Amino acid sequence: MARNNAAHRANGGSSSTTMPNGLPDPTAASSSSTTNANARSRRTTATTKSSNAGTHVRPALFSPAGLALLAVQTFFALATPIFGLAVLVVSKGGNVIKSLTAHPTAGPLINPALDLLADFVTYHRGIFATVFVAPASVAWDAVEALRDWMYDLQMPPVGDVSVRREIHAARVVQVQRQIRELVAGGATRLCTARPGFLAMSMKAGTYKKHWGGVEVHALRDIVEIDTVRQIVRVEPGCNMGRLSRELIKKGWTLEVLPELDDLTVGGLINGFGIETSSHKYGLFQHTCTAFEVVLPSGDVVFCDKDNNVDLFATIPWSHGTIGFLTAADIKIVRAKPYVRMEYHPCRTQAECVRVFEEASRDNGNDFVEELMYTKDTGVVMVGKMVDAVPRGGTVNVLSRWYKPWFFTHVASFLNRPAGTPNAVEYLPLRDYYHRHTRSIFWEIQDIVPFGNTWWYRYFVAWVGTPKISILKMTTTGKLKVLWETMHVAQDLLVPISTLKESLDLFHDELTVYPLWLCPMRMLSPPENLLANRGERPAVAVLDRTHPQHAFHPVTTPAGSLTPPHPAEQLFVDCGAYGVPKSPKFHFERSLEVVEEFVRKVQGYQALYADTMLTRAQFREMFDHRLYDKVRDRFQVGSLLPEIWDKVNKGARS
Ligand SMILES: NC(=O)C1=CN([C@@H]2O[C@H](COP(=O)(O)OP(=O)(O)OC[C@H]3O[C@@H](n4cnc5c(N)ncnc54)[C@H](OP(=O)(O)O)[C@@H]3O)[C@@H](O)[C@H]2O)C=CC1
Numbered sequence: 001m002a003r004n005n006a007a008h009r010a011n012g013g014s015s016s017t018t019m020p021n022g023l024p025d026p027t028a029a030s031s032s033s034t035t036n037a038n039a040r041s042r043r044t045t046a047t048t049k050s051s052n053a054g055t056h057v058r059p060a061l062f063s064p065a066g067l068a069l070l071a072v073q074t075f076f077a078l079a080t081p082i083f084g085l086a087v088l089v090v091s092k093g094g095n096v097i098k099s100l101t102a103h104p105t106a107g108p109l110i111n112p113a114l115d116l117l118a119d120f121v122t123y124h125r126g127i128f129a130t131v132f133v134a135p136a137s138v139a140w141d142a143v144e145a146l147r148d149w150m151y152d153l154q155m156p157p158v159g160d161v162s163v164r165r166e167i168h169a170a171r172v173v174q175v176q177r178q179i180r181e182l183v184a185g186g187a188t189r190l191c192t193a194r195p196g197f198l199a200m201s202m203k204a205g206t207y208k209k210h211w212g213g214v215e216v217h218a219l220r221d222i223v224e225i226d227t228v229r230q231i232v233r234v235e236p237g238c239n240m241g242r243l244s245r246e247l248i249k250k251g252w253t254l255e256v257l258p259e260l261d262d263l264t265v266g267g268l269i270n271g272f273g274i275e276t277s278s279h280k281y282g283l284f285q286h287t288c289t290a291f292e293v294v295l296p297s298g299d300v301v302f303c304d305k306d307n308n309v310d311l312f313a314t315i316p317w318s319h320g321t322i323g324f325l326t327a328a329d330i331k332i333v334r335a336k337p338y339v340r341m342e343y344h345p346c347r348t349q350a351e352c353v354r355v356f357e358e359a360s361r362d363n364g365n366d367f368v369e370e371l372m373y374t375k376d377t378g379v380v381m382v383g384k385m386v387d388a389v390p391r392g393g394t395v396n397v398l399s400r401w402y403k404p405w406f407f408t409h410v411a412s413f414l415n416r417p418a419g420t421p422n423a424v425e426y427l428p429l430r431d432y433y434h435r436h437t438r439s440i441f442w443e444i445q446d447i448v449p450f451g452n453t454w455w456y457r458y459f460v461a462w463v464g465t466p467k468i469s470i471l472k473m474t475t476t477g478k479l480k481v482l483w484e485t486m487h488v489a490q491d492l493l494v495p496i497s498t499l500k501e502s503l504d505l506f507h508d509e510l511t512v513y514p515l516w517l518c519p520m521r522m523l524s525p526p527e528n529l530l531a532n533r534g535e536r537p538a539v540a541v542l543d544r545t546h547p548q549h550a551f552h553p554v555t556t557p558a559g560s561l562t563p564p565h566p567a568e569q570l571f572v573d574c575g576a577y578g579v580p581k582s583p584k585f586h587f588e589r590s591l592e593v594v595e596e597f598v599r600k601v602q603g604y605q606a607l608y609a610d611t612m613l614t615r616a617q618f619r620e621m622f623d624h625r626l627y628d629k630v631r632d633r634f635q636v637g638s639l640l641p642e643i644w645d646k647v648n649k650g651a652r653s
């Protein structure tokens with residue numbers, strides 16, 4: 001099978017190649033329009049074929065009850081755009097209104113009205129989120145679901161993937177074309193065209209306003225599900241909500257499926273993705289087996305453990321600073337319908353650390369997570385996928401609108417008298433994965449403070465859950481200041497051996513509870529790969545079936561922002577989301593102190609969050625050796641600046 005070779009192309013070589021698994025090389029297409037036309041014509045043929053064959057199962061969009069609910073929600077949603085527009089204006093959108101408000105006669109009339117509106121949106125956030133953000137979110141999701149459903153409807157029967165591959169290939173050509181046109185048009189820097197308010201972080205990159213934007217998130221579909229190779233090939237704009245829905249329906253799931261519905265494959269690979277199965281499988285990117293990338297030169301490169309392995313190892317964490325990811329192969333595993341969840345309430349800090357660590361080291365557990373509620377109390381949750389609920393077992397369908405927020409449900413187990421056996425319940429698998437979506441972890445309590453009362457849950461919560469992106473989009477200037485000075489959303493990845501020390505420091509500096517603890521195997525993605533390039537000695541081969549494999553000493557290869565702990569593989573993601581209660585708390589100073597600690601213990605800062613690190617400190621925290629080489633090899637130049645240029649404090653607002 002011919003392989004793509006970026007270096008060859010960079011030297012002016014041309015080739016007609018085939019990507020692995022028969023994926024046609026998009027660069028081989030004579031022109032994008034021809035490819036599109038081909039794809040379109042094949043799509044038509046395929047549609048006919050599928051309806052003739054009668055084997056194509058069309059997914060039911062909504063149940064009758066769901067449709068009724070949707071109708072009411074859509075009614076609410078109709079009012080939303082008008083109000084949303086006004087809010088956008090208040091939060092500095094819309095040049096027309098700006099000029100109107102500057103007008104000597106119109107200004108004095110409009111400005112007070114806008115101020116009033118802004119105050120309402122700021123100080124009555126709960127009402128605003130309920131009456132406008134939630135229905136708008138439902139409408140948004142419904143439109144997306146409709147689009148995805150219609151796309152899937154056009155597709156040929158399961159098993160025939162050629163049409164999807166063709167469509168994907170045509171889309172990649174469009175990405176190539178965009179890059180070439182942007183560069184020819186004088187763009188000196190490139191980033192994705194994804195608007196900042198859609199990104200799963202508190203802030204948006206200021207560079208989005210000035211750099212050339214490449215539309216890659218429009219590539220948002222599943223290209224194929226290969227149950228023989230146990231791989232799903234997916235485009236970068238596909239989100240976790242859609243992926244979990246499609247896979248679980250077919251009896252499969254991802255090894256690591258991050259919990260918020262709107263997280264995208266592209267963002268999770270180029271940033272980092274974690275879930276409660278990460279103690280077993282590592283980060284989201286560690287479960288990927290291949291990437292397709294369009295370089296700033298416009299060339300397409302395929303990489304995996306056998307081809308361009310250096311690129312393969314470097315794409316994770318690179319934040320789009322090597323190329324644009326257009327597809328990824330991700331491992332899938334058999335899904336079981338339920339998660340048997342055991343809640344271990346812990347009443348001392350030592351117990352919180354011990355029970356969590358024991359559970360994290362046991363690969364017999366499919367999911368491990370802890371929520372700390374105070375410095376000394378927490379609940380460790382241990383989940384195992386099961387085929388059925390035993391007689392007498394309690395099923396908890398968490399996604400029902402009237403259910404209490406998950407973190408409050410978990411806290412209730414601390415009220416049980418010490419000595420009572422651990423509580424066990426059975427959660428439908430998809431409900432388990434998205435358990436923190438409805439309450440946005442626990443951030444919703446600061447947005448809709450009355451959202452967990454019985455009357456709200458039963459009579460109002462059916463309206464829907466506010467989407468993070470619409471909350472971001474409707475953040476007023478005053479709110480922004482409040483969020484920036486009085487709130488944190490930070491994840492710090494520390495070796496498990498430093499957990500107690502980390503908890504003490506976080507308590508001292510931040511005092512944010514609940515505090516999220518999630519174990520993770522910190523491996524260089526991929527293991528064992530760079531050894532044959534003579535960078536470092538070969539790493540020990542990991543045996544995933546070994547119950548204690550997380551503790552096999554492994555020499556991680558150099559580069560790819562890898563951890564400097566040869567023998568330390570188990571890390572903990574400590575996630576502090578909320579309003580710090582520590583009297584010491586001062587946003588910038590506290591962040592500096594915490595980051596200093598993380599550097600000391602050779603941990604990592606999650607880069608979706610704020611960082612105060614200087615370029616030098618950043619390079620110290622993340623090993624850039626391989627990264628620099630790869631950027632040189634693929635002649636990235638200044639078109640894609642370094643990671644720090646995209647994540648430093650000044651690059652986001
Ligand atoms: N459980 C979890 O793992 C959670 C993770 N997160 C964080 O959220 C982020 C993911 O959020 P999401 O909104 O999906 O992603 P974002 O839009 O925030 O993208 C994250 C980074 O990846 C880059 N990127 C995204 N797609 C591509 C692509 N196709 N090619 C090249 N670069 C790309 C972006 O570049 P650019 O700036 O140019 O757009 C950006 O630097 C992750 O970084 C993750 O750490 C948040 C919540 C939970």
Ligand SMILES: C=C(/C=C/[C@@H](C)[C@H]1CC[C@H]2C3=CC=C4C[C@@H](O)CC[C@]4(C)[C@H]3CC[C@]12C)C(C)C
Nearest residue numbers: 200201202441443468471472475489491575577
């Ligand atoms: C990285 C992890 C989890 C992170 C989440 C808890 C945060 C990621 C993005 C955060 C948010 C973005 C924008 C918001 C709009 C504001 O108006 C309100 C706050 C928020 C909803 C905010 C809340 C926290 C996040 C969702 C882990 C799992 C690795």
